[in-house]
Amino acid sequence: MSRHVKLRRATLTTAAALGALVLTALPAAATSTPAQIATSKTNGVTYLKSLQAADGSYAGSGLSNEWAFSAFASAGTAAVDVTPGGDASKNARTVYRNLLATSAWPSASPVVTDYERATLNGYAAGIDPARVSASRNLVADIYSYWQTAETGYFGPSANFNGTVFAALALNGAKTQAGGQRIPQSLRDSMIARLRANQHNDGGWNYSKAEGNATQLAATSDIDMTGAAMAALCVSGVPNTDTDIVQAKAFLKGKLVAGSGAFNSMFGVNTDSNGWAVSGLNACGINPQTGDFLTSMGKTPVDFLIAQQFNPGGGFKYLPSDTTPSAYASIDGLRAVAGGGFTATPPTPVTSGAPQWVGQSTFTSGTAAKLALTVDDGAGGLKVCSVSLTPTGTTTTLGAVLDAATSAATPSGCVTGVTPSSGTGTITTVNGKANSGSNTWKVSVDGSSFAAATRQQVINVGDTIAVRWGA
Numbered sequence: 001m002s003r004h005v006k007l008r009r010a011t012l013t014t015a016a017a018l019g020a021l022v023l024t025a026l027p028a029a030a031t032s033t034p035a036q037i038a039t040s041k042t043n044g045v046t047y048l049k050s051l052q053a054a055d056g057s058y059a060g061s062g063l064s065n066e067w068a069f070s071a072f073a074s075a076g077t078a079a080v081d082v083t084p085g086g087d088a089s090k091n092a093r094t095v096y097r098n099l100l101a102t103s104a105w106p107s108a109s110p111v112v113t114d115y116e117r118a119t120l121n122g123y124a125a126g127i128d129p130a131r132v133s134a135s136r137n138l139v140a141d142i143y144s145y146w147q148t149a150e151t152g153y154f155g156p157s158a159n160f161n162g163t164v165f166a167a168l169a170l171n172g173a174k175t176q177a178g179g180q181r182i183p184q185s186l187r188d189s190m191i192a193r194l195r196a197n198q199h200n201d202g203g204w205n206y207s208k209a210e211g212n213a214t215q216l217a218a219t220s221d222i223d224m225t226g227a228a229m230a231a232l233c234v235s236g237v238p239n240t241d242t243d244i245v246q247a248k249a250f251l252k253g254k255l256v257a258g259s260g261a262f263n264s265m266f267g268v269n270t271d272s273n274g275w276a277v278s279g280l281n282a283c284g285i286n287p288q289t290g291d292f293l294t295s296m297g298k299t300p301v302d303f304l305i306a307q308q309f310n311p312g313g314g315f316k317y318l319p320s321d322t323t324p325s326a327y328a329s330i331d332g333l334r335a336v337a338g339g340g341f342t343a344t345p346p347t348p349v350t351s352g353a354p355q356w357v358g359q360s361t362f363t364s365g366t367a368a369k370l371a372l373t374v375d376d377g378a379g380g381l382k383v384c385s386v387s388l389t390p391t392g393t394t395t396t397l398g399a400v401l402d403a404a405t406s407a408a409t410p411s412g413c414v415t416g417v418t419p420s421s422g423t424g425t426i427t428t429v430n431g432k433a434n435s436g437s438n439t440w441k442v443s444v445d446g447s448s449f450a451a452a453t454r455q456q457v458i459n460v461g462d463t464i465a466v467r468w469g470a
Helices: 020-030 034-049 068-074 092-101 112-125 138-143 161-172 184-196 213-217 222-234 242-253 270-282 300-306 326-336 397-404
Strands: 368-375 381-388 439-444 463-469
Touching: 034 068, 034 300, 034 326, 068 092, 068 112, 068 326, 092 112, 112 138, 112 161, 138 161, 138 368, 138 381, 161 184, 161 222, 184 222, 184 368, 184 381, 184 463, 222 242, 222 270, 242 270, 270 300, 270 326, 300 326, 368 397, 381 397, 397 463
Parallel strands: 368 463
Antiparallel strands: 368 381, 439 463
């Protein structure tokens, strides 16, 4: 991807004159057909399979190709079915999961986008991101980067892309049952920051613009506009929303009539087109009709397919390139296949291979993390990763809240709980007591809120939301 610098990936037409009759007849015929798209997907998957290392890996130290998992899933290929030389013991999913579970991953100095990237791609590979292993919970890892002084941001707010990809990861990586795992209050907080950073021209950029008139007036970036509009849509914002309509208009204004490319600040290229099309896909906006079918009958998908080598299947980055690029091939395939920035893992064809894998219980004595939000019902939202060492295969809500008083990142998520031991209904959190019908309630992995009790069973990887209200 051309912009994976921010996601820990270092990367950096003249139209023929047409008569009026041709101009009126060409558009419908020039749109890429289902057959062309199917061929592009088949060949693209073949190329991405060729990127797998002999040990089965797509990721490791340095530059990585793990975004291939989001492209595979979008194209209908399960990561567990991708093997080097047919060796199922080295299938891509198992190798990637083992990497994510190691204590040395991602690095000695991780950033929030490391965990967001892993969440999006692990989910697409069929790995429950909250249950990678007994000690690895990627959702909790992301929660640990919550900015208490600038609620709604994840990671330093100056690097706005960290918040965009937090929204993509936390909303896009659903539970194994397909449910939304994070509470609406957290979604709303991120949505507010995404809206506040939209530039005057309708798009977005990688850096923070909120509160800065100069930045808000700056020209937006094609790639980040695709990612940010996708982040809004996966967060529940409809494609009829004013901000999505404005983003759509920005992209439309950057279309090159003769090719269907978007005129990026980096020049026309596959990665920018791929991110923009993935944004449109995530919002349910057809990139081949209406505003995205040019006067010369070209669409963004046409441009992407024209960038693909066939039958080899790889995509070139620039139109002038003579060899394929791994990142461009990933971005191009995912977009052509109709994907956003992640996708539900397909059902594997490998006999006995499940659609999902994930840790099923805590391991007694092994340190673990859980994702926790505490909503006081008055606009005060706290978000944190809680560290604890279970003494059994499950733990309790009381034990999690107790641990949060001293072992939460960021700190201050929980300052006190009543009762402070034993069992029973939780009556006070952070000094706020139950009052009439307004009481402390709990939701786990997006379940309906119910009365919060200390003895509530909590399992490995549960995403916990505690809320005061009716």
